[in-house]
Amino acid sequence: MGVTVKALMKSPWVFHVSAGSCNNCDIEILDCLCPRFDIERFGAVLIGSVRHADALIITGAMNRKSALRVRQLYDQAAKPCLVIAIGACALGQGVFRDSYPMVQPLDEVLPPGAVTVYVPGCPPKPEAMIAGVVKALAQLQPAAKPEGAEKEAADVQ
Amino acid sequence: MSSEQVIDRLKNALGDKLKGTFAQTALRIYAEADPADIVEVTRVIHNDLGARFVIASGMEMETDFEVLYHFAFENMPPPCPLVTVRVHLDHEKPLVDSITSGVPAAAWIEREMHELLGIEFKNHPNMKPLLLAEDWPKDVHPLRRGRPWEGKVDRKI
Amino acid sequence: MSSTKPEVTKSIVPIGPFHPLQEEPELFRLHVDGETVVDVDVDIGWNHRGIEKLAEDRTWDQVTFLVERICGICSNSHPLAYVQAVEDCAGGVEVPERALYIRTFVAELERLHSHLLWVGLAGHFLGYNTVFMWGWKYREPVLDIFEELTGNRNHYAMMKPGGVRRDFDESLFPSVHKRLDEVWKQLELIAGAVTDDPVLHARLKGIGVFSKEDAVRYGALGPTSRASGIPADIRHEDPYAAYDRLDWKVITTQNGDVYDKAILRVLESFESIKILRQCMDNMPKGEIDAKMKEVPPGEGIGHAEAPRGETFHYVRSDGTNSPIRHKVRAPTFMNLPTCKATVVGESITDATIILAAIDPCYCCTERLAVVDADSKKALMTGKDLVRLSQEKTSRVRKELGL
Numbered sequence: 001m002g003v004t005v006k007a008l009m010k011s012p013w014v015f016h017v018s019a020g021s022c023n024n025c026d027i028e029i030l031d032c033l034c035p036r037f038d039i040e041r042f043g044a045v046l047i048g049s050v051r052h053a054d055a056l057i058i059t060g061a062m063n064r065k066s067a068l069r070v071r072q073l074y075d076q077a078a079k080p081c082l083v084i085a086i087g088a089c090a091l092g093q094g095v096f097r098d099s100y101p102m103v104q105p106l107d108e109v110l111p112p113g114a115v116t117v118y119v120p121g122c123p124p125k126p127e128a129m130i131a132g133v134v135k136a137l138a139q140l141q142p143a144a145k146p147e148g149a150e151k152e153a154a155d156v157q
Numbered sequence: 158m159s160s161e162q163v164i165d166r167l168k169n170a171l172g173d174k175l176k177g178t179f180a181q182t183a184l185r186i187y188a189e190a191d192p193a194d195i196v197e198v199t200r201v202i203h204n205d206l207g208a209r210f211v212i213a214s215g216m217e218m219e220t221d222f223e224v225l226y227h228f229a230f231e232n233m234p235p236p237c238p239l240v241t242v243r244v245h246l247d248h249e250k251p252l253v254d255s256i257t258s259g260v261p262a263a264a265w266i267e268r269e270m271h272e273l274l275g276i277e278f279k280n281h282p283n284m285k286p287l288l289l290a291e292d293w294p295k296d297v298h299p300l301r302r303g304r305p306w307e308g309k310v311d312r313k314i
Numbered sequence: 315m316s317s318t319k320p321e322v323t324k325s326i327v328p329i330g331p332f333h334p335l336q337e338e339p340e341l342f343r344l345h346v347d348g349e350t351v352v353d354v355d356v357d358i359g360w361n362h363r364g365i366e367k368l369a370e371d372r373t374w375d376q377v378t379f380l381v382e383r384i385c386g387i388c389s390n391s392h393p394l395a396y397v398q399a400v401e402d403c404a405g406g407v408e409v410p411e412r413a414l415y416i417r418t419f420v421a422e423l424e425r426l427h428s429h430l431l432w433v434g435l436a437g438h439f440l441g442y443n444t445v446f447m448w449g450w451k452y453r454e455p456v457l458d459i460f461e462e463l464t465g466n467r468n469h470y471a472m473m474k475p476g477g478v479r480r481d482f483d484e485s486l487f488p489s490v491h492k493r494l495d496e497v498w499k500q501l502e503l504i505a506g507a508v509t510d511d512p513v514l515h516a517r518l519k520g521i522g523v524f525s526k527e528d529a530v531r532y533g534a535l536g537p538t539s540r541a542s543g544i545p546a547d548i549r550h551e552d553p554y555a556a557y558d559r560l561d562w563k564v565i566t567t568q569n570g571d572v573y574d575k576a577i578l579r580v581l582e583s584f585e586s587i588k589i590l591r592q593c594m595d596n597m598p599k600g601e602i603d604a605k606m607k608e609v610p611p612g613e614g615i616g617h618a619e620a621p622r623g624e625t626f627h628y629v630r631s632d633g634t635n636s637p638i639r640h641k642v643r644a645p646t647f648m649n650l651p652t653c654k655a656t657v658v659g660e661s662i663t664d665a666t667i668i669l670a671a672i673d674p675c676y677c678c679t680e681r682l683a684v685v686d687a688d689s690k691k692a693l694m695t696g697k698d699l700v701r702l703s704q705e706k707t708s709r710v711r712k713e714l715g716l
Contacts, residue, residue: 181405181612181613182402182405184552185402185614185615209530209533209546210533211533211617211624211626211643212626212641212643212647212648214628214639214641216630216639225628227615227626227628229551229552229624231546231551235550235551235552235553236551236552236553237551237552238552239552239615239617241615261531261532262531262532262533262648262651264651265647265651266643266647286359287358287359288358288359288362289359289362290359299364299367300366300367
């Protein structure tokens with residue numbers, strides 16, 4: 001309990017982007033907001049403007065029309081900005097790989113190393129998405145030491 | 158209503174403008190028309206006989222283009238047949254009149270067939286691209302046979 | 315040692331995360347003069363993934379998995395229409411009765427989840443955020459039923475040319491019945507709320523009226539046309555699966571406004587539960603797969619009544635292992651242009667709910683932009699429009715003294 005609460009001291013602002021998806025991942029992301037999964041207990045807040053985002057949640061297979069927008073949106077987000085890629089399409093274009101309107105996959109549309117966490121699935125279960133978001137959010141905070149660890153370390157010394 | 162009764166109605170309304178009318182199965186009727194007659198044929202089927210315009214589909218064959226216009230005869234007791242009218246277009250210059258004067262609902266699908274197959278629709282009220290990105294080359298029609306975009310479209314942004 | 319209780323900042327419950335790609339004018343560009351919408355441009359292609367071409371490189375069986383992913387909300391309707399097209403092309407395929415009932419069950423469960431999703435979205439746009447949370451909360455048991463019976467909450471992969479892919483475990487039926495009873499009770503609450511709430515009446519009646527004549531002109535489908543008095547429903551006209559063996563009715567209303575479209579979807583949800591109960595109670599024993607071996611040369615058409623209207627698939631075969639042409643037409647393709655008839659002339663405060671009433675894929679509804687009709691200057695985003703809609707509800711509530 002102590003580690004989790006300490007690690008999430010900031011309420012991270014997350015912006016959702018969909019770039020040529022079937023919307024299944026998107027409605028499961030929305031589902032995470034709803035009473036059953038309630039992602040807000042981990043502190044994540046979904047916001048309406050990319051400029052204040054701490055993290056981008058991105059779905060979709062990157063079709064030509066949408067991929068340019070994704071790149072623009074990433075450029076507009078303040079850095080550092082985490083990127084959570086959700087679903088088989090965002091990971092490697094899924095069943096739409098090699099289709100004529102597609103361009104390169106998400107992690108080649110964005111600068112190298114931009115994607116922080118990949119959540120596989122078609123769609124991933126909400127539990128998997130939350131696990132991915134939490135993993136990404138942990139990177140926002142300095143590593144939280146368990147309560148009493150400092151004292152223990154001092155004792156050992 | 159049985160397919161025989163629908164075929165009779167079609168023959169009475171259209172005479173020999175509609176050719177080769179036959180029932181492939183109990184609820185699937187196929188017929189052919191000359192491209193020069195298609196505006197009249199579709200107008201009669203849609204407005205006079207009251208069938209719903211379902212969609213049109215285009216296809217490049219080896220020696221010509223086919224455009225199929227699909228209609229549903231729903232203003233009668235079920236089961237309600239679908240009627241498909243086929244036209245054959247020139248392979249080098251596929252050109253046909255737009256049917257939107259009698260069937261406004263065909264506006265979008267004609268735009269799509271123009272964009273993806275390169276079929277020209279004369280007198281279309283709003284022939285603008287519908288689906289592809291702005292920078293997609295206008296002479297590359299992805300639904301044609303083979304892979305027409307290969308070597309013509311840069312698949313990376 | 316001092317207390318190290320961290321300051322946990324209070325999370326703000328956002329009014330929906332509905333703002334993907336909101337920086338520029340998008341799917342619906344509303345031209346306004348003051349507060350009135352004078353024109354609307356619809357710009358699609360953001361989800362174009364080239365599925366028809368991909369199908370030509372897949373085997374007949376693989377295509378079912380491909381078309382499932384056209385839309386995640388009606389993820390069953392496309393495979394259902396497609397396998398029926400393949401069976402039509404092959405002619406004389408005897409799909410086993412049990413498979414027909416399973417197909418019906420999956421299709422109606424999908425309609426239920428889709429309509430509940432829509433009710434939630436509509437609630438959000440109107441500022442009834444408890445309705446949003448309610449709608450999506452009561453979707454959860456429906457998705458659980460999907461997961462238990464088919465293996466997945468979404469993308470159920472149940473359809474197959476000739477039958478269905480997996481059988482149902484009937485020992486789960488009693489618990490499914492119980493959960494559907496619970497959803498039924500919740501639907502009764504929401505139906506009561508919609509019919510009794512004067513604020514909803516004020517917000518939705520007479521708004522976005524879509525005439526019967528326009529419904530015919532545009533080739534509108536599903537609830538969008540049934541709300542205008544056209545009793546067209548593929549399950550009734552060209553019965554597929556087990557619909558002609560079950561007792562249910564086509565829901566139609568006459569006014570074509572947003573209120574009608576809302577109540578229609580709620581009433582259809584009741585019919586869906588009725589059908590689901592009958593499927594479980596009358597599930598025939600036997601095979602689930604006709605074991606099709608090949609698709610002979612020819613052409614076939616299959617259509618199904620998706621939650622949004624008719625989904626239409628056409629296939630052409632040359633006797634090989636893949637279709638040589640596969641035409642897919644989702645209902646939203648016919649319903650989207652109808653916005654020209656329903657939102658033009660209306661106030662921008664009603665724009666989001668009118669567009670939502672078409673029930674396009676949810677992502678599309680909030681890709682809205684408002685442009686000044688003369689200067690073409692961008693004025694507002696979709697987020698602004700949602701806020702205007704929610705504020706109008708508050709005003710109406712105050713005016714009614716509630």
